[in-house]
Amino acid sequence: MSAPGAGEKGFITLTESRGWTRSAAMALSAMVLGIAGATAGSWIGGLDPGPLPGNTEALRIARDIVPGVTPAGEIDRRDFVYGSRLGDEESGPGYVEIPYKLDDGSDLSAVEDDCGLDGLARANAIKQGWEDFDEIAGFSCTSWRAQRGDLVLAYTHDGLGPVMTFYRSTTGSTIGALIGAVMGALAGAAGSRAWSRRAWVQIAVLTSPALILVPVTALFVVASLSPEGEGPAPQFWTVWPTLFRLFFFYEIGAF
Numbered sequence: 001m002s003a004p005g006a007g008e009k010g011f012i013t014l015t016e017s018r019g020w021t022r023s024a025a026m027a028l029s030a031m032v033l034g035i036a037g038a039t040a041g042s043w044i045g046g047l048d049p050g051p052l053p054g055n056t057e058a059l060r061i062a063r064d065i066v067p068g069v070t071p072a073g074e075i076d077r078r079d080f081v082y083g084s085r086l087g088d089e090e091s092g093p094g095y096v097e098i099p100y101k102l103d104d105g106s107d108l109s110a111v112e113d114d115c116g117l118d119g120l121a122r123a124n125a126i127k128q129g130w131e132d133f134d135e136i137a138g139f140s141c142t143s144w145r146a147q148r149g150d151l152v153l154a155y156t157h158d159g160l161g162p163v164m165t166f167y168r169s170t171t172g173s174t175i176g177a178l179i180g181a182v183m184g185a186l187a188g189a190a191g192s193r194a195w196s197r198r199a200w201v202q203i204a205v206l207t208s209p210a211l212i213l214v215p216v217t218a219l220f221v222v223a224s225l226s227p228e229g230e231g232p233a234p235q236f237w238t239v240w241p242t243l244f245r246l247f248f249f250y251e252i253g254a255f
Contacts, residue, residue, distance in 0.1 A: 022192075025202040029188035032206050035213045037184020038177040042236035045176020049094075049168040050150035052079055058096045062164050065124045065155070066117060072099040072161060095231065096166040115141035117162060121155055136230050145230060147171075154230040165230065173235040216243065 053061065055075050076097040118141050122133070130146035130153060141157035152167040192202055216239060224233045 021199040021203070022196050025196075025199040025206075026189050026192040028206040028210050029192035029202060030185040031188070031214055032210050033188030033191070034181045034185035035217050037180035037182075037187070038217075039180070039237045039240060041176035041178070041180020041183075042173045043176075044180075046170060046173030046235045046237070049170070049172065052077075052094055052096050052168060053151065053166055055096070058098060058164075058166055061128075061153075061166070062098055062100065064128050065153075065164070066100075066121050066162070070100060094168055097163060098165070099161060099163045115157060118142040118155075118157055121162070125153070125155070143230070145232075147232075152232045156230055167231050170232045170235050173237075174233050177236040 052058075055077065058075070059071070076095075078094045078096075122142075122144060125133075125146055128148075130148045132147045134145045136143040136145055136154065136156060139156050139158050141162075143154075143156040145152060145154045147153070147169060150169045150171075152169050154165040154167065156163050156165070192199075195202060220234075220236065220239050
């Protein structure tokens with residue numbers, strides 16, 4: 001069999017180049033539309049997050065977990081979905097935070113200032129139907145997060161006094177993001193295949209947004225999987241309004 005000529009080699013090289021170009025275009029399209037789908041799915045899945053408990057109800061739940069609870073200060077409350085610890089302009093699931101101490105007459109007063117209360121709190125939480133416990137790192141005493149229905153409870157204790165924080169569950173938003181990501185990625189791959197003759201155009205159009213969307217999404221996933229956070233997994237769609245505001249205010253401040 002004779003060796004391929006120069007023309008045949010050039011044709012093979014061109015075919016391989018087109019194959020790599022189409023594969024890159026399909027990967028970019030799947031990633032960008034997957035992220036867009038995850039954003040839309042996260043927003044749709046979080047449209048009805050359920051109500052936070054009222055102050056009276058939150059205190060009742062806290063007393064069920066640790067008898068003799070009285071607030072150590074004002075209850076910090078954010079009822080709206082559009083709001084978080086970073087300020088009212090940020091997006092989050094809302095929360096009710098109760099820093100507390102034990103009544104002077106409680107039999108548990110002796111363990112108020114150390115970590116001896118934490119085991120009792122968790123045992124009572126299990127009895128009250130809380131489940132899916134996760135450890136929260138970064139505190140000197142044992143701290144944890146649990147869920148019951150559409151409500152998430154974070155019990156944190158830094159050695160100075162326990163704090164109970166109630167959040168809306170973001171499970172619906174997370175499921176919506178996953179479904180949206182899969183549908184968006186499939187749509188992106190199908191669309192790229194239909195436009196395979198314009199692979200370089202796809203790469204030119206999608207590279208710029210991908211340079212922003214992909215790293216931010218990767219950082220979001222890593223942060224969501226970190227045990228440091230005491231609240232539920234954040235809603236994916238909330239990343240983009242926050243990022244836009246940071247960029248917008250930075251640009252305004254630069255002039």
